[in-house]
Amino acid sequence: MASSWILTALLFLFVVVSPLLALSKRDPERERQERQCKSECERSREREREVRQCKQECEERYRRQKGQGRNIEERERESESESEGRRRGVTGNPYAFERDRFVRDISTEHGSFRTLPPFTERSELFRGIENNRICIMELKPNAFVLPHHKDADIIYYVANGDARLVTIGEERQDSHNLKKGDTATIPAGKTTYIINKDSQRELKIVALLQTISTPGQYEIFFGATGQNPPSYLRAFSDEILEASFNVDRSRLSRLLEQKGQGPIVRPSSEQLQGLIHGGSGGGKWPFGESEESERPFNLFSRRPRISNDHGELYELDETEYSPLREFDIAISFANISRGSLEVPFYNSRATEIYVILEGRARIEMACPHVSGGREQEGSRRGQGEQEGSRRGQREQEGSRREQEQEERGKGQGQEIKYHKIRSDLNPEDLFVAPPSHPIAIRASQEENLQIICFEINARRNRKYFLAGKNSILNQIERAAKEVSFNVPSREAEEVLRAQSDSVFVVGPRQQREGREGEGRAVA
Template sequence: MAGELWPSTEESYGGRTMEEGRGKTDRVVNHVVYEGSEEESERQEQQQSSKPYVLEDHHFTIETETQRGRVRLLPKFTERSKLLRGIENYRLAILETEPQTFVVPNHWDADGIFFVTRGEGSITLVHQDRRESFNLRCGDILRIPAGTTVYLINKSNNEKLVIMTLLQPVSIPGHFEAFFGPGGENPESYFSAFSSSLLEAALNTKRDKIQRLFGQREGIIIKASEEQIKAMTHHEVGGGICPFGGESKHTCNLFSKHPSQSNQYGQLYQVDPDECRDLRELNLAIGFANFTGGSMTAPYYNSRATKIAVVTNGEGHFEMACPHLSSLEFGGSSSSRGSHPQQRRSSGPSYQKVSGRLSRGVVFIIPPGHPVVTVASKNQNLQIVCFDVNALNNEKFPLAGRRNIINQLSPDAKELAFNAPAREVDEVFKNQEDEFFFEGPRQQHEREH
């Protein structure tokens, strides 16, 4: 998989600017009144928002920005909806730096997983007794443990470095500080919180020298000279422990693996927790799906994992079946449902379609057990980066295609489930010979006509 997963603004939205493209994503289709499954107050809260599973560019806040780059951060997922309580303690951030830049040393009170979506650079992790440095390229995955001091270099002469980061705070659930830095005035150094007498004693240095040292620099992303970049790259990058285990001179790359699913309609690359100790400790999986223009996925659901999906290129749409929304829309408040438990059990759940348009920068959430389909627009490939939370022992269950789970039912179970002869069930569910990626509805219509 060559190239980049996060193209320049001009290459996105079919040549439109990001602002022009954003208008299209604002028209996310959703036909429901959103819920609150425990209290009436939650129901009222959900009614104020029409899209709890979809977050767009304007939902990001800019945590820091200089002329050389910026860090954007999504708010806590539960600020969007209490339906997202399962991922409350995760935050999604995107770092973008201009060519020939340096991200000054800093640490966070959160564990982080880096995924490089564009460009090349190097990263250094500073431990108490050593440094580990790694080259970075598109597709690389690296864990940054909480509290580790880190600095980054974009060593390209002409290309941005873009890194997508999923963070798991370790102090306050769902909250972390985006920058703990030792030097400088803007942003403020953590040393500035200490009294001058304590710093003089701790550093065995006069006050005036300390003040000069901590009173410099503007911003965390700054310009670096070509000579400085060459010097840091030459002296530091080259050794270290591969985050997937074993000795390596590089981080591990998602695209060094064979895709788990691949045909003419798309490819799916994935690193699961059982393949990577660092992902296992954080209970995460990382994937990348590339849809051929006009193609679609099978309807499928995850058994345990909540998928946080970020569109990095292309356009399309998704549809998802959700029982939580319909339970309120058709069942009333939680108190009224509780007064008729027998009626509730006999009727079973009612599903509401949640659907949304997709374009670069849109984030959409798929909870476990919720069947979902994603479709690429006809004109260009659709590319999506996925972070799967609670991924240990997760299984992906396809509902269509050559190995769908309906085909695994016994003939009697099929007849009872669909109130039709098993032969007729098979005529529907055994008719699709492809697996996971399919020809999309427009492609199929054009081929048939």
């Protein structure tokens, strides 16, 4: 009888308690975010392969956040590093931004504008770039963005597709055909409209916006529209509009009260031809093509600055494209062969914003400010998250005095420590590298890695590589090497000069496999 009772109790525990324990391990919020991520994949991707890859990235992202696949030693190191970061007032990894952090400013069935929230919402470490925002524009085939302007300067990079861009300034209209690799600048206030000329492919543009009114904030203004989106002309009184346009109220009402289809539409076939090839109505003044300095510049029209079997680096600055001078911006594009590595380097003045276009990257960076612990999770959305952001900023503010005292104490007996920031990034993820912070970029084993990079404060910037033939460490005098590394100078030089390639080199896995193969051959 007693044994029967025990078996019944055990069965009850197994049937009732086990599911409860399993549920307690689930994280409903993360599961909701993963479902939302997959739904976004289905909505924003057209090809089945792209949808499948996008969903896999969602699963991997949230699996990483749950901490799966991480060994005990790594967790202990991260815990120690996070404790150090808390003492200094900053924790986590504020330098990496996942694609789901972008917020949709404009979205219709024909396309969207997605913008990353201001960098300073993530961390006060980004005060130096608080006037800069990253935006991704995606247009379905033959989609058209209605005329508008922004209170921000814009630097476009065409990541994929073909488009016609029209800009309108004072007594002047300029038309430009854009293709992959083109860079174009649009000063704040210029009215702009754009059409995706391709009937099959999506158009994708990555843009850097430099705000000019409120730091880190910008607005979009639509004028030549009716009710959807509403025209800013509707904010004026009828009497002001009647006098300004010299027409009666009824005609103005007909023009401004038509209900549209949204800020991004697909025109009719007849309208499409006029938009793609240019039609009558606006005229052009002065007639003819735009000035040389205002034309787009294709990043691939010049030979790459660096090119070898492991990667290519294209760079564009104000010396080749004068409009960049006004914005103090440079642009670079890296194509790193699968499994290969861009060796550690740092910038003297520029803050670099990397946007992953294709492939997957692992970025490592040495940082004196932040612990290299777990990546920050999820997106900053909703009031609660904003409050968390402000609370984090207050905590940083409260510890700044202690941090400044610590910085002043360096070199006076206090320990100097650099933390490893490591991020695994997928397409449309983003990484920010401040000046003087050494960084290395590695492509995954599966496919090539393509990255577009905006360099802020680019004027007089210098890029210093720390390994390879052009390493600055090779230029240190032998006596200085011996004293600094505390080994014989010959030993130091053998290590520092062992790499015969520059910038892009064989990645860790291939290098390890090569050494193992050499060892087997010798044996």
